[in-house]
Amino acid sequence: MSRTLHGEWTKLRTVPGQLWTLPALPLAMIGCTVLVATAAHPKESGTLDPTVLSLSGVYVAQTVAVLVAVAVVSSEYPRTIRTTLLANPRRGQVFTAKTLLVAGAVGALSVPAVALSLLAGRRTLDQVSQLPLSSGVVWRATSGTAVYLLLTALLAAGIALIVRHAAAAVGVALALLYGPYLAILIIKMPDHVLHTIQKASPMTAGLAVQTATGTGTAPLSPGEGLAVLAGYAGAALTAGWLVLRVRDA
Numbered sequence: 001m002s003r004t005l006h007g008e009w010t011k012l013r014t015v016p017g018q019l020w021t022l023p024a025l026p027l028a029m030i031g032c033t034v035l036v037a038t039a040a041h042p043k044e045s046g047t048l049d050p051t052v053l054s055l056s057g058v059y060v061a062q063t064v065a066v067l068v069a070v071a072v073v074s075s076e077y078p079r080t081i082r083t084t085l086l087a088n089p090r091r092g093q094v095f096t097a098k099t100l101l102v103a104g105a106v107g108a109l110s111v112p113a114v115a116l117s118l119l120a121g122r123r124t125l126d127q128v129s130q131l132p133l134s135s136g137v138v139w140r141a142t143s144g145t146a147v148y149l150l151l152t153a154l155l156a157a158g159i160a161l162i163v164r165h166a167a168a169a170v171g172v173a174l175a176l177l178y179g180p181y182l183a184i185l186i187i188k189m190p191d192h193v194l195h196t197i198q199k200a201s202p203m204t205a206g207l208a209v210q211t212a213t214g215t216g217t218a219p220l221s222p223g224e225g226l227a228v229l230a231g232y233a234g235a236a237l238t239a240g241w242l243v244l245r246v247r248d249a
Contacts, residue, residue: 004088004097008072012101018071022105025064025149026113033057033117037124050130051138051212054121055145058207061113062152062177068109069102069153070169073160073240095241099157106153110146118142137212144209144222151226151233152177155202158236162243176232177203202232 012018036056076084088094118138122130131138155176160169180201184194198204199220208225220228 001093001097004093005100007084007087008097008101011075012072012105015071015075018068018075021064021067021071022109025061025068025106025109026116028064029057029061029113029117030120031057032060033121034124037121040125049210049212050122050125050128051118051141052210053125054118055114055141055210056121057117058114058145058148058210061110062149062203063174065106065110065149065153066156066170066173066177068106069156070160070166070173072102072105073098073157074164074166074169077164077166091244092241095161095244098161099154099237102153102157103150107146107150110149114142114146114149131212135212140222141210141212144226145207147226148206148209148229151206151229152202155229155233155236158233158238158240161240162236164243180204199228202229205229 033054033056037053040053084094085091122133156169156173159173159176160166163169163172180197181203184197184204189197205220205225206229208220209222211222
């Protein structure tokens with residue numbers, strides 16, 4: 001298992017295009033947060049949740065998390081995956097190694113990215129009344145955002161195992177994340193339909209964890225929202241494992 005995991009890490013770090021994707025996650029998270037917080041400061045931000053504004057870079061950072069996950073899983077398709085499975089025919093180990101690498105890479109990047117994004121956003125919104133950093137609500141929103149990015153990456157990893165094509169996997173994952181959200185913005189819907197979509201969509205449900213004041217836009221508690229996203233990620237990984245197990249390389 002350790003050799004398989006080391007092999008997967010070697011593949012990721014020795015391909016320049018994939019390696020440069022890694023630092024893009026914190027840069028995207030922090031940069032987008034500063035832009036959004038600056039645009040909302042000082043008048044408009046008074047009507048919005050400052051903690052959500054300080055973590056708003058997640059909307060761009062999740063795209064990078066998807067790219068990292070897809071790069072780890074599907075970069076070998078359609079040819080070199082045969083070499084990997086010839087070297088280690090235990091497909092369960094290959095699946096586990098790829099999943100652990102996705103979780104480790106995105107998790108290691110998400111924690112500092114989210115923490116620095118929060119600090120940068122709070123500094124930009126320094127004239128707005130905010131909860132103290134010691135507040136349990138702020139800690140929950142911050143740690144929950146890091147977990148959100150991790151679950152998003154695992155969801156993309158499962159999709160990549162199913163689709164077996166990098167561009168298609170990225171497209172499916174981003175459509176699943178952004179599609180319902182864009183539909184909500186574009187199409188005028190009855191409230192009950194809107195709430196149903198928000199409850200069922202992985203992005204709007206998962207990001208309920210950021211809410212620090214009020215109830216937020218999604219009619220779900222933070223824990224329920226993350227559970228919805230975790231369900232999507234678990235289902236995608238399960239399906240991906242079955243595809244890897246039964247299909248030819």
